[in-house]
Amino acid sequence: AHSRTILMSLLVKNTRQGQDRITITPQSAGWEHIGFGVKRLAPGDVVTQEETGRETCVVVLSGIVTLRAGEHTWKEIGARTSVFDERAPYAGYIPPQVQWQVTAHTDAEIAICTAPAEGKYQPRLIEPSQIKRSVRGVSTNTRYVTDILPQGEPAESLLVVEVRTPQSHSSSYPPHKHDQDAIPDESFLEETYYHRINPPQGFVFQRVYTDDRSLDESMAVEDGDVVMVPRGYHPVCAPYGYESYYLNVMAGPKRQWCFKNDPAHEWLMTRGPGQANAPAPTPVFFK
Secondary structure, eight states: OOOHHHHHTTEEOOOOSSSEEEEEOHHHHTSSSOEEEEEEEOTTOEEEEOOSSEEEEEEEEESOEEEEETTEEEEEEOOOSSTTSSSOOEEEEEOTTOOEEEEESSSEEEEEEEEEOOOOSOOEEEOGGGOEEEEESSGGGOEEEEEEEOTTSSOSSOEEEEEEEOTTOEESOSOEEOEEEETTTEEEOEEEEEEEEESTTOEEEEEEEOTTSSSEEEEEEETTOEEEESSSBOOEEOOTTOEEEEEEEEEOSSOOOOOEEOGGGGGGGTSOTTOTTSOOOOOOOOO
C-alpha cells in the first residue's frame, strides 16, 4: 500500500532562490538510478563536482559557460537564452571519477543528470549540431523532441531528452509506461520531468498512475518543478496560453527505452478522436 504522503512527494517544488533550485538523489527519491539537479548561476559562479560510480550529463539549459572535465576544457559554450529558443542545447558527458567544473560567463541555468556507471567512456562535449531534433504526434498531440543523449549515443545508464509542447496540446500521450523488465516489449526505467513554462506564471498538469491505481496522482506543475516517475503512465497536458518544456532523464538496469501504451487509450494511435469508423492511419509511436 502507498500512503498519500509518499505519493504527493512525486512533485518536487523548485526552491526559486539561490543556486540550488532542484536537488534529487536516489536516496531522496527512494529509487536506485537517477540523480537530478538544477542550478541557477550568476556571472562568475563556479560549480565543481565529481561522482563516484556515477556518470553525469551536464545540460546547458541557458546562458554561456565554460565546462572543464578532467583534462578537457570547452570554453564559452551555450546556445540559448531560454529553453524555449528554437535550438538544441550544449551538453557534456562526464564519466565517474572525473572532476568537472562549470564557470558561468552570463546568467546561466544547468541541469545535472546522473546515473550508475563504471567508467567505460571518456568525457565529451555534445554540440547542438550533433543533436537530432524531430516532431512527434499529430494535431493537438504534436510536440517537438530534442535527443540530447539518446540510446544510440554512448553512455552506460543515462537517457536524456527534452520536449517542447505547444499550448493546448497533450504530451507523453497517449499515456505510456516503462516499469517492467520485459524487453523488447517494455523496459524498466525511472524518469524525471523537469518542467519549464512559457510565460512562466502558467502551469501544466501531469498524471502518474498504474493499471491498478495503487499509484494515481494528478499534479498542477509550475515553472521549474520536477515530477518523479518511479513507475506507471505519466501524460502531460498544457493549458491554453502556455507552452510546455520538459527535460526528461531516464535510467534503469538496462539502457533501452521500450514502452507500453495504456491499453485503454491505445486506440488513439490509429484513429483520431471521433473517428472510430474512419480508416486507421499509420500509427505514430512517440514519447
